[in-house]
Amino acid sequence: MLYGRNPVLEALRAGLVQELLVARGVEEAFVQELKTFDVRLKFAPRIELDQLAGTTDHQGVMAEVEDLEWATVDDILDRAESRGEQLLVVLLDGITDPRNFGAIIRSAEVLGAHGVIVEERRSSPLNATVAKAAAGATSFLPVAQTKNLPRLIEQLKSDNVWVYGAAGEAARPMAQLDFDRPLALVIGAEGEGMRRLVREKCDELVSIPVRGQIQSLNAAVAAGILIQHAVAGRK
Incomplete structure (x- = not known):
């Protein structure tokens, strides 16, 4: 699970995300920006994101992406x-x-x-x-x-x-x-x-x-x- 707005937005631009978990209460302008990408948005209480991320520093959004892979x-x-x-x-x-x-x-x-x-x-x-x-x-x-x-x-x-x-x-x-x-x-x-x-x-x-x-x-x-x-x- 990737979290934080900049990392998630870059992963979206790279086409690596299929579904987003968004905290309820996040400002509407940010939600509209996320909706410009062809991915599913799922809304959840902020505490659920806290638990999944293991931190409160997720900025209200998480993305499930493929595991990061080492290059050669x-x-x-x-x-x-x-x-x-x-x-x-x-x-x-x-x-x-x-x-x-x-x-x-x-x-x-x-x-x-x-x-x-x-x-x-x-x-x-x-x-x-x-x-x-x-x-x-x-x-x-x-x-x-x-x-x-x-x-x-x-x-x-x-x-x-x-x-x-x-x-x-x-x-x-x-x-x-x-x-x-x-x-x-x-x-x-x-x-x-x-x-x-x-x-x-x-x-x-x-x-x-x-x-x-x-x-x-x-x-x-x-x-x-x-x-x-x-x-x-x-x-």
Whole structure:
């Protein structure tokens, strides 16, 4: 069950929804917007949606959709090739918070990355919380798993993909690096950062300049900044 207005509307636009559950008392303008889609609307007390979602943060609408499916790494590589673009992929090392995971997927889709890849054992599952935080981006951006992230990095490098790892203590700020090349950006876990082996596999460690007293950024924010910088730095 997918919940939240933006995720549900994006799933509707993608043709993934057959039936909607709408809380009684939702404003009529929103109901009329939902009726523009060729799906069945079922109205229920808001408490029923609370129970189904396991939260009150459903914004009065839920949709039953097919389970979110993992893409493959090849799907992401093919996406870049089919567009005639240099690869830009985001690798996540230990992002286990579903809201951060979803927010990174959202930024990657909005800003123009070709996909997101996580390691099977060190990631949040691809669930409704992720989909809500992604605001529907899971319907449009391939998200893949790999069994071994360091090994995948080696494979990408052998295919002439450069790998930059985000590290707050890195000596080289992002302005000093070349982003106009096939690129994988690695984002590590909150607090812990990247694992040692993952760091060692990166071609470069890159920092985001900060001016405040707090010296680190949320993982999702850091990912968004680096993706935007990479896209802007391409000819």
